[in-house]
Amino acid sequence: MLLISLLLALVAVVAAVPVSRLLGRDAGWVLAAPLAAAAAVLSVAYAGTDGGAAPVTQSLPWLPSLGVSLDLRLAGLSYVFSMIVLVIGAIILAYSSRYLGTDRATYRHGTFYLLMTTFAAAMLLLVLTDDLVVFFVAWEFTTFASFFLISRSGEHARDAAIRTLLVTVGGGLALLVAVCVMIVAAGTTRISEVLAAPFWQDSGTATLVAVLLAVAAFTKSAQFPFQSWLPDSMVAISPVSAYLHAAAMVKAGIFMLLLFSPALAGTAVWSTLLIVSGLVTAIFGAMTAMRQHDLKGLLAYSTMSQLGLLVTIIGVGTEAALTAAIVHTIAHALFKCALFMLIGIVDHEAGTRDLRELAGRTVRMPVVGAALVIAAVSMAGVPPLFGFVSKESLLEAALHAQGPAWLPSLVTVGIAWASVFTFAYSGRLILGALNLWGDAPLGHPQPWIRGRGEPVSDPSPAFWLPPALAVIATVGLGLVPGVLDGWVSAAAADATGGHPHAHLALWHGLNLALFVSLAVIVSGLALVLLRRPVESVAMRISSPINGLAVNDAVRHGLVEVGAGVGRTTGTIAPRAHLLMPALVLGVFAVVGLIGLDDLPPVVGQTSRWHDWVLVVMIGVGVVATIRARTRISAMVVVGVIGFGATLWFFTLGAVDVALTQLLVEVLTVCVMVLLLRRLPARFAADPAPHRARALFAATVAGIASTLGVLAFTGRREMSALSEYYLEQTYDTTYAVNIVNSILVDFRALDTMGELTVLGMTGLAIAALLANRQPVPARRSVVDENSPLAHARENLVYVRVFGKALGPAIIALSALLYLRGHYEPGGGFIAALVGGAGYALLYLAADDDQDRRLKWPFLTLIGAGVSIGVGTGLLGYLGDDGFLAGFGVKILGYNLGTALLFDLGVYLGVLGLIVGAFTLLGPDRLVQGEDRAVEEHGAALDADKARHHTAAATEGTR
Numbered sequence: 001m002l003l004i005s006l007l008l009a010l011v012a013v014v015a016a017v018p019v020s021r022l023l024g025r026d027a028g029w030v031l032a033a034p035l036a037a038a039a040a041v042l043s044v045a046y047a048g049t050d051g052g053a054a055p056v057t058q059s060l061p062w063l064p065s066l067g068v069s070l071d072l073r074l075a076g077l078s079y080v081f082s083m084i085v086l087v088i089g090a091i092i093l094a095y096s097s098r099y100l101g102t103d104r105a106t107y108r109h110g111t112f113y114l115l116m117t118t119f120a121a122a123m124l125l126l127v128l129t130d131d132l133v134v135f136f137v138a139w140e141f142t143t144f145a146s147f148f149l150i151s152r153s154g155e156h157a158r159d160a161a162i163r164t165l166l167v168t169v170g171g172g173l174a175l176l177v178a179v180c181v182m183i184v185a186a187g188t189t190r191i192s193e194v195l196a197a198p199f200w201q202d203s204g205t206a207t208l209v210a211v212l213l214a215v216a217a218f219t220k221s222a223q224f225p226f227q228s229w230l231p232d233s234m235v236a237i238s239p240v241s242a243y244l245h246a247a248a249m250v251k252a253g254i255f256m257l258l259l260f261s262p263a264l265a266g267t268a269v270w271s272t273l274l275i276v277s278g279l280v281t282a283i284f285g286a287m288t289a290m291r292q293h294d295l296k297g298l299l300a301y302s303t304m305s306q307l308g309l310l311v312t313i314i315g316v317g318t319e320a321a322l323t324a325a326i327v328h329t330i331a332h333a334l335f336k337c338a339l340f341m342l343i344g345i346v347d348h349e350a351g352t353r354d355l356r357e358l359a360g361r362t363v364r365m366p367v368v369g370a371a372l373v374i375a376a377v378s379m380a381g382v383p384p385l386f387g388f389v390s391k392e393s394l395l396e397a398a399l400h401a402q403g404p405a406w407l408p409s410l411v412t413v414g415i416a417w418a419s420v421f422t423f424a425y426s427g428r429l430i431l432g433a434l435n436l437w438g439d440a441p442l443g444h445p446q447p448w449i450r451g452r453g454e455p456v457s458d459p460s461p462a463f464w465l466p467p468a469l470a471v472i473a474t475v476g477l478g479l480v481p482g483v484l485d486g487w488v489s490a491a492a493a494d495a496t497g498g499h500p501h502a503h504l505a506l507w508h509g510l511n512l513a514l515f516v517s518l519a520v521i522v523s524g525l526a527l528v529l530l531r532r533p534v535e536s537v538a539m540r541i542s543s544p545i546n547g548l549a550v551n552d553a554v555r556h557g558l559v560e561v562g563a564g565v566g567r568t569t570g571t572i573a574p575r576a577h578l579l580m581p582a583l584v585l586g587v588f589a590v591v592g593l594i595g596l597d598d599l600p601p602v603v604g605q606t607s608r609w610h611d612w613v614l615v616v617m618i619g620v621g622v623v624a625t626i627r628a629r630t631r632i633s634a635m636v637v638v639g640v641i642g643f644g645a646t647l648w649f650f651t652l653g654a655v656d657v658a659l660t661q662l663l664v665e666v667l668t669v670c671v672m673v674l675l676l677r678r679l680p681a682r683f684a685a686d687p688a689p690h691r692a693r694a695l696f697a698a699t700v701a702g703i704a705s706t707l708g709v710l711a712f713t714g715r716r717e718m719s720a721l722s723e724y725y726l727e728q729t730y731d732t733t734y735a736v737n738i739v740n741s742i743l744v745d746f747r748a749l750d751t752m753g754e755l756t757v758l759g760m761t762g763l764a765i766a767a768l769l770a771n772r773q774p775v776p777a778r779r780s781v782v783d784e785n786s787p788l789a790h791a792r793e794n795l796v797y798v799r800v801f802g803k804a805l806g807p808a809i810i811a812l813s814a815l816l817y818l819r820g821h822y823e824p825g826g827g828f829i830a831a832l833v834g835g836a837g838y839a840l841l842y843l844a845a846d847d848d849q850d851r852r853l854k855w856p857f858l859t860l861i862g863a864g865v866s867i868g869v870g871t872g873l874l875g876y877l878g879d880d881g882f883l884a885g886f887g888v889k890i891l892g893y894n895l896g897t898a899l900l901f902d903l904g905v906y907l908g909v910l911g912l913i914v915g916a917f918t919l920l921g922p923d924r925l926v927q928g929e930d931r932a933v934e935e936h937g938a939a940l941d942a943d944k945a946r947h948h949t950a951a952a953t954e955g956t957r
Contacts, residue, residue, distance in 0.1 A: 001045035002058045002072040002128060008038040009086075009121035016117045020110035027113055028097030032090040035120060039086035046079045049490075057130065066133075068189050073130035076490025080326060081127040081255050084333045088247045088470070089120040095341050095466035096239040098459070099348060111152060116243065119145035123248050127255055132179045132189045139175060139220075142252055143168045146244050150236045157235040163551045164229040171219025171226070175256075178212035181205065191259070195497075200263045210270040213260055214277075221253030221307045224280040228547025231300040238344025241296065246303050246336040254307065254329060257314045258322065262497035265317035271403070274315025279414040282308030286421035290538040295343045295353045295433055299336070302379065302425055305418055306332050313394055316401045316411060319500040323492040324393035327504065330484070331378070331390035334474045338375040339429070341467035342368055346433050348463075350456040355432025362455040363435040368464050371471045373430055378474045380426035381419055382521060384506050385478035391419060391520075393504075396513040416520055423524020428531065481505060575694050582701035589704035592711065602714040610651060618644040630682050635672050639665055655824040656739040663832035667913060670839045674920040677777040733821070733898055740826035744905065745898045749882075752868050755908045759865045762912040766858065769919045795843065802844030809837030817906050821898070827905035834906070835913030842917050857915035864908025871901040 012034040020027040045056050055075035062070045074082070093116065100109060122141035129135050146168065151161035183189050185205055186197035200206050217223070222230035233245055244250075257274070264270040285305030292298040310328055313321045345368050347353040350361060363369070378387030398411040430436065458464065477484065481504035488502040508514070527534050571577075621640035628634035642665040649658035686694075718726075725738050725746065735741040743751050813834035820826030838855070845853055874897055875884030884897075 001041055002056060002074055003060065005038040005041045005045075005082075005086075006072070006121070006124060006128070008034045008041065009117070009124050012117040013114065013121050016113040017110040020113050025100040025102060025109050026097050027109060028093040028095070028100075031113055031117055032093040035086045035090040035093065035117075038124070039083060039090070042074060042079065042082050042086070045074055049074070062134070066189075068133045069131060070134060071130040071190055072128045073192065074128060075494050076487065076492070077255070077258060077326075077494035078127045080330065080487055080491045081251065082124060084251060084330070085120060085123045085127065085248055088333060088337050089116075089123075089243060091466045091469055092116075092239050092243045092247075092337065092341070095242075095344075095463070098463040099237070099239055099341075099344055108152065112149075115145050115149050115152070116239070119149070119244060119249070123252065126252055130191050132183060132191055132194065135191065136172075136175055136179050139216075139252065140169075140172050142244075142249050143172055143220075146233070146249055149240045149244065150233050153236050153240075159552075160232045160235045162555065163548065164233050166551060166555055167219050167226050167229045171216040174212045174219075175216035178209050178216065181209055181212070195260070195263050206264065206267050207269050210264050210267045211273070213256065213264070214270065214273045217253035217257050217311075218277060219253075220256075221250045221311065222281070222304050223253075223277045223308060223311055224284065225277075225547070227281055227285070227304050228551055230304050231297055232548060234294075234296050234300045238296070238340055238347065241300070242337045242340035242344070245300070246340050247333045250303065250307055251329065251333065254310050254314070254325070257311065258325065258491075258495040261314060261317065261322060261495050265322075265496070271315045271317055274311050275407075275411065278308045278310070278312030278315055279411070279418075280308070281305065282312060282418035283414060283421075284308075286418045286425065287538070287541075289425040290421060290428065290534065291541070292425075293354050293356050293432075295346070295355055295429060296340070298425055298429055298432075299339055299343060302422065302429075303336060305422065306336065306379075309394060309415060309418060312411060312415065313397055316397060318397060318400065318402055319492065319496045319498055320393075320400060321397035322495040323488060323500050323502050324390070324397040326488050326491045326495065327393050327481075327484070327502070328390035330488075331386045331474070331477075334470045334477075335375045335378040335385075335387055338371065338467045338470035338474070339379065341470075342372045342375065342464075343429075343433060345459060345463060345467070346372075346456070349459055353433075355428075358432060358435050358456075361435055363433075364455045365434070365458045367458045367468070369434045371464065371468050372433055374471050374475060375467075376426040376430050378478070380423040380521075380524065381517060382423075383478070384475075386474045386481060387478070388517070389478060389481045389504055389506060392508070392513050392517050395419075395516050396508075396511070399512055399516075412516065416516055419520045420523045420527065423521060424527035424531075424534070427524070427528035431528075431531070478506065575690065575697075579693065579697050582697040585704045586700035589700075589707050592708070596711065599711060600715045603717050608651075611648070614644050614648045614651070618648075628683075631676055631679055632681070634683075635669065635676070639669060642668075654739075656737070656826070656829065659824055659829050660832065663829065663836060667832060667835055667839065670836075671916050671920065674917070678775040734896075735821040735898075737821055737823060737826070740820045740902075741898070743826065743828070744902045748872070748898075748901055751901075751905065752872065755865060755868050755905055758908050758912050759861045762857065762861045762915045765915060765919055774920070798840070799844045799846075802840045806837045806841035806844065809840065810834050813837060813906075817902065818899075820902060827902035828909055831906045831909035831913070834910050838910075838914055839917065842921065853918070855914045855918070857911045857918055860907045860911030860914060862911075864904045864906070864911060867904030867907065868901055871897050871904060874900075 012031045015034075016027070016031060019030050023030065049056055055073050057074075058072045060070040062068050093113070096112070096116070100112065119142060122138045122145060126135060126138035126142065129138060143165065147161050147165040150157050150164055182194050182197075182199075185199035185202075186194040188194060188197075219226045219229075230245060230250070234241055236245075282305045285301045285303075285308060289298045289301035289305065292301060306328075310325050310332070313325045313328070343353055346358075346363075346365070349365075350358060350363070352358060374385065378385035381388050381391035394415055395412060398415050399408055401408040401411050484504055485502050488504065489500060492500040492502060618641050621637050621644060624637035625634055625641065628637055642661065646658050646661045646665065649655075649661055725742060729735055729738050729741045733741045733745045735745075810833075813830040815830075816825035816833055817827055817830035818825075820830065838853075842853055872882045875882050
């Protein structure tokens, strides 16, 4: 059932664009149906849980190798939030079908509905999942859906979208760290098991997780000091604000706080952070709402304030407090989404939502006005509406807060203070939207929309009916709140880990919470009646710190840091690229010297006499390379280093690695010869400071590497991983060559990535040289009378033997490819040998346009990558997934997917080598008809030259 509900939400996502193309803005009615159906499916599933006592669970494998599954769990808390996501989502989609205009180019119905349904599906997954990894993925989906929905509102929304993304992504990073810590500490990714894990008793771990989760929730739910993004995001259209920034997205943070409350309710830092941040946000948001002339901005600050009340009461942490938080979450979702939609109607019909401009209008909206008054009065906490029930439950929980003696008074006074201004700004909202001020508010400009006094009337019922449904629910739940007792009790049980029993009622008798509520209503009414002096005072009060300015300063600072880092690497000089890794290696060495002790003893002999010979050989090559002044000499002495490393691999028994190193050295020389023709013969002289920095970094890296080798070489016998490969290679892959089996079987995914990188390298070289001709080849400086100047004559032996040896070497590469499972070889080595054969053919050819050299290197690269991916997909024929190896053994020879995958490696590497010769060898890239055109042009130029010569001769005569 749970998977069915998710699939229904995904149906809305998939259908969003095609249905929008067919129906335009009316697609909202159709797309609301899958969400409503998903809510019905979950309700049927929840009905069988005995009031949430027996959660419904479902699981679908996702990343089995990492222990991550699509685990779904429907219990009391997840059911309440699922209904908020789905029911209110369906209402707002229906509302959007009338809010959006009919101009498809302007309103882009398809992208709007696609993003809204994607957000709904992500939020549903967020509240249903029982896996931390899936929870984080869904959390980030809501972040990016919000970003795109804000940014699509126009060019003016770009900065607001970026600021919102910066804050919420920062919270996502905090959540990611918390998720990693919890998974490591609990040894599982399942949330229900993490909450029951013993690591919560460790004060250090619990404190770290509490801080990280609180930061993540504060950024998502717009709590101090991350609150500035919420009013800023009001540039988005009303349906987006009603759903994401009032009813759903901001509730993701509240859901997470409630979800982890059973484990963190007793943690001091958790309660302190939530109560302090919540109270500051609640009071700041409520007071700032009194200064707003934009009715949508007023609702934004009121949302911030109401969320602050929720965070505060969750921080109190008692059963009554968490029960009250759930009740107020439901109430807030209803009245706030209704208010956003109703203000959207006023804005849509009047062309403005500025109460100063509305003051000059005649507002005749009996239906919309009545609905707006009811929703605002519910927000103000006036009986007999559901907002009063939830507000009284908050006060009751605050009065009985546990902790220091002063805590109940502090929390109660803070909630009451914020509630007084809630009443006041609710009155400001009603008077401003319906033009009931009696006189113009401060700063009232001359009205300009639709002419002075033009009446604003109710729209069609299809427009006001969706918000009216939320208002009706607010009234109904206020009169009979007891119908929610079961839902709220089950949700509170999940949030507390206990067995609370909610008893919601409009009348609980004469108690202290009731008297506080009455005091709030009276004080709020006084502020409404004294609105003129209150507004005058509010306009003079301003915060010394601008949250948006801080956000922008952080953003620009990050950009500057990134630009600074980029400048250090924006050069072709290897020095700049290698400096930082070298210095970091030195830091590791210092840390190792300080932190490493009691190393295991050396096992066996660590060095032999010929090792030192090779060290001296490589050292001489390094010194010679540093002192080389010409590129040709540097290439020669670098080869000494490479061949020294090759010999070292051979002496250590790593034949495959040695062959690879040897062949790479050979082909590197061949390719470098082609490049040297286009480069200056000598290196440019470096300034002394550059040389000093390079010498310092090289010295640090060399010392660090030497210390590392001395510290770790010979300190252990064969590792567990090596033993695994020795034991499993033959049984699993029918192979003897362990190195090749690791590359094409055990760690084929790594090789697949490397193959893709090689393919992209070949494409990049081709694209670069196709769009920009290489530097012309440098003319030879060899004396024409020298035997070295006649390359054709000197290469007669290469031409004679190359035509025979080239194909033989390529045939040998095929043999190396086939024997790679049993002897040194394999696809990579075989491709290098094949490339060497091609290089010999290239050198033996009379011309670089010889048809025998026209190998389709792009086709080879594409075929290699395609075969690699296709081989991976074959793994789905079994149960093990992508790149799972299987095969059969025929006549003692293994035929399987590993051999086929190795063919992809062979073709990809060979294609890259052929491409390098094909593209870098010619003096100028000329292909097909272009070559014929060039030859024809050269002939014409020759004819013109002869003509001019003849004319000049005749003139002389």
